[in-house]
Amino acid sequence: MDEVITINGKIISKGSAKGSALVCPVSVSFYGGINCDTALVTDIHSPMYNENVTGKIMVFPTGKSSTGTSWILYTMGNRGTAPAAIINTELDPILVMGAICGNVPMVHVTEVNPMEVISPGDLVEINGESGVITITKK
Amino acid sequence: MFCPQSHGFINYVSFYFERLAIILFLTDEEKRMLDGEMGYGAQKGMELNVGLGEAMGAERMVKVDSCHLGGLSIRSAEDAGFDFYTELSDRGAKFRICTTTNLVSGDLENWSVLGLAADERERQDKLINAFDRMGALKTITCTPYLQGHLPRFGQHCSWMETSAIAFINSILGARTNREGGPAAVAAGLTGRAPEFGLHLDDNRVGSVLVHVTMKKMASLFEAGNLGYWFGKYSAQGNIVLDGIDEFINNDYMAQLCGSAATSGPTGIFHIVGITPEAPTLEVALGGKKPVLELEYGEKERQEAIDYLNIGKGDEVDWVYMGCPVLQLNDIREVVVAIEGKRVHPNVMFWITTSSSTKMLAKRAGYVEILEKAGVTVVADTCACLLPLAHLQRMGKKGIHSVVTNSTKQAHLIPGCCYMEPHYGDLDKCIEAAVTGKWR
Numbered sequence: 001m002d003e004v005i006t007i008n009g010k011i012i013s014k015g016s017a018k019g020s021a022l023v024c025p026v027s028v029s030f031y032g033g034i035n036c037d038t039a040l041v042t043d044i045h046s047p048m049y050n051e052n053v054t055g056k057i058m059v060f061p062t063g064k065s066s067t068g069t070s071w072i073l074y075t076m077g078n079r080g081t082a083p084a085a086i087i088n089t090e091l092d093p094i095l096v097m098g099a100i101c102g103n104v105p106m107v108h109v110t111e112v113n114p115m116e117v118i119s120p121g122d123l124v125e126i127n128g129e130s131g132v133i134t135i136t137k138k
Numbered sequence: 139m140f141c142p143q144s145h146g147f148i149n150y151v152s153f154y155f156e157r158l159a160i161i162l163f164l165t166d167e168e169k170r171m172l173d174g175e176m177g178y179g180a181q182k183g184m185e186l187n188v189g190l191g192e193a194m195g196a197e198r199m200v201k202v203d204s205c206h207l208g209g210l211s212i213r214s215a216e217d218a219g220f221d222f223y224t225e226l227s228d229r230g231a232k233f234r235i236c237t238t239t240n241l242v243s244g245d246l247e248n249w250s251v252l253g254l255a256a257d258e259r260e261r262q263d264k265l266i267n268a269f270d271r272m273g274a275l276k277t278i279t280c281t282p283y284l285q286g287h288l289p290r291f292g293q294h295c296s297w298m299e300t301s302a303i304a305f306i307n308s309i310l311g312a313r314t315n316r317e318g319g320p321a322a323v324a325a326g327l328t329g330r331a332p333e334f335g336l337h338l339d340d341n342r343v344g345s346v347l348v349h350v351t352m353k354k355m356a357s358l359f360e361a362g363n364l365g366y367w368f369g370k371y372s373a374q375g376n377i378v379l380d381g382i383d384e385f386i387n388n389d390y391m392a393q394l395c396g397s398a399a400t401s402g403p404t405g406i407f408h409i410v411g412i413t414p415e416a417p418t419l420e421v422a423l424g425g426k427k428p429v430l431e432l433e434y435g436e437k438e439r440q441e442a443i444d445y446l447n448i449g450k451g452d453e454v455d456w457v458y459m460g461c462p463v464l465q466l467n468d469i470r471e472v473v474v475a476i477e478g479k480r481v482h483p484n485v486m487f488w489i490t491t492s493s494s495t496k497m498l499a500k501r502a503g504y505v506e507i508l509e510k511a512g513v514t515v516v517a518d519t520c521a522c523l524l525p526l527a528h529l530q531r532m533g534k535k536g537i538h539s540v541v542t543n544s545t546k547q548a549h550l551i552p553g554c555c556y557m558e559p560h561y562g563d564l565d566k567c568i569e570a571a572v573t574g575k576w577r
Contacts, residue, residue, distance in 0.1 A: 012193045013193065026370070027370075027373055027402055027403060029553075031214065032522060032549075032550040032553040032554045033553050036216055042552070042553040042554075042556070043552065043553045044448070044552040044553065044558065045445070045549070045552070061373050062373050062403050063403055064369075064373070064399075064400070064401065064402045064403045065300060065399065065400045065401070065403075065549070065550075066214070066300055066400075066550070067208050067298040067299055067300060067303070067316065067317060067318055067319065067322075068208060068209065068214035068215075068319070069318060070318025070319045070320055070321070071209055071214060071215055071216045071218050071219040071318075071319050072216055074216075074218035074219070074222075074319075074320070075216040075217050075218040075219075077218075078217065078218055079217070090373055090403070091193075091194060092316060092403045093190065093194060093315045093316055093317060093318060093321060093334075093335065094316050094317065094318035094321075095318070096190065096193050096194065096318075097186075097190055097317075097318035097319070097320050097321045098318055098320075100189050100190065100193060101218070101320050102218070
């Protein structure tokens with residue numbers, strides 16, 4: 001039987017989501033880091049370089065770099081290229097604003113380190129009401 | 139339609155409305171804004187403020203009287219920003235406080251040299267016009283704090299732009315969060331921002347201590363390396379730099395701030411004995427022990443350089459300086475370094491600055507000297523704001539390799555311009571410009 005883990009988070013940008021996990025141990029910038037048309041990670045320094053983020057549950061510590069990130073995430077939300085949801089351990093207001101505007105669910109997790117609990121490719125389901133995250137290990 | 143497809147804010151705000159009274163206190167005036175009694179712009183702004191405030195756990199709004207906006211460039215605004223701003227301005231929204239603006243995708247006085255396509259130019263004009271109609275000041279600079287918009291110690295602000303946020307918090311002691319576009323616009327339209335994060339004393343103290351043992355830090359390049367190196371630790375806490383005992387001017391500080399906020403989410407840092415909230419190490423750390431202690435010496439400096447200096451081969455198409463935009467003294471340093479030399483015919487050499495600084499550089503005779511040497515002084519824009527297709531049209535056969543001493547640009551160029559930059563100090567960049575080779 002598949003191993004299933006649940007962890008609790010706080011809903012920051014509302015919505016339920018389900019998808020395959022894309023896990024990055026370092027901060028992420030959407031501006032200059034992700035192409036909002038192709039949804040490919042263009043930041044050559046990122047461990048996620050060349051990955052497609054559309055429909056993925058992105059798990060990473062927090063945002064960084066350009067304040068243009070809000071517009072990129074907002075645009076991706078409108079174009080249907082956005083990740084299914086974002087799980088962060090620290091809240092960067094730039095990313096939060098982009099997630100709210102672009103209708104990308106976002107959860108803040110502090111009780112465990114989600115980058116350790118969730119592995120790339122795990123199936124992750126977010127309950128948009130309770131903030132409970134259910135992880136089915138790959 | 140304000141929010142294409144989704145009506146995000148309306149849903150979001152109504153989702154939280156039931157809890158509003160208990161969690162987020164609004165004054166009568168703020169409620170009137172939210173109810174639409176004070177116009178469309180104030181209403182939309184307050185909806186955004188409430189949405190962000192609730193998400194971030196704010197208990198009330200704080201009055202802000204200084205706003206700096208990005209997203210004036212068609213490249214950084216993307217569709218969402220473009221639609222958002224033009225919709226607001228079409229519906230008569232006006233900024234209520236001093237609101238300045240960031241760089242655009244082109245030089246307003248020199249469109250033809252940059253060769254922007256007609257449709258791009260038209261779109262950019264339309265976006266600038268939208269800001270104009272809303273009453274934003276067309277400072278068109280990423281360093282407004284050095285071009286006439288200078289907040290004071292303790293002043294609550296709502297600012298965008300990496301270097302600008304870190305500079306006004308850290309060097310000036312003003313207070314802003316790292317604002318994304320919609321949040322800063324909301325503040326401009328309402329004169330309010332949700333009170334959380336760096337508006338509050340407790341969140342401003344440092345907890346990650348960096349002992350700076352590296353000396354000779356007073357240059358754009360060295361300030362950039364330091365900022366880029368420590369910025370990546372700022373997700374773990376606000377950084378405190380101890381051990382810097384030489385004078386670093388505000389122009390270099392701008393570079394330090396921009397770099398620190400590029401490699402990490404740096405909103406504020408402190409330099410013991412130099413920045414206003416760090417008169418002593420104890421005060422900078424809020425009387426507590428640091429959660430992490432690090433050292434910045436020769437080894438760490440080299441790490442930062444090696445991480446960014448990833449260009450291959452020795453061909454040089456483009457030498458680029460100015461991120462953040464160069465200030466008058468930075469331009470003077472380029473003049474001193476290049477005077478009497480000549481840029482190689484295969485090389486396009488740009489320095490970017492604000493239009494107000496360019497005017498002063500003209501008066502000083504710097505622009506003439508630079509142009510004679512083969513340097514183009516570009517105002518109002520930067521490399522990462524140029525539409526990608528345009529880069530392929532520039533120069534003799536398109537731009538395929540770039541050399542820079544600007545740390546933030548070295549970080550962004552791979553993702554924005556799809557090139558791997560050579561990164562080095564002013565002298566190395568000048569040598570590359572003159573010989574056409576990177577060594």
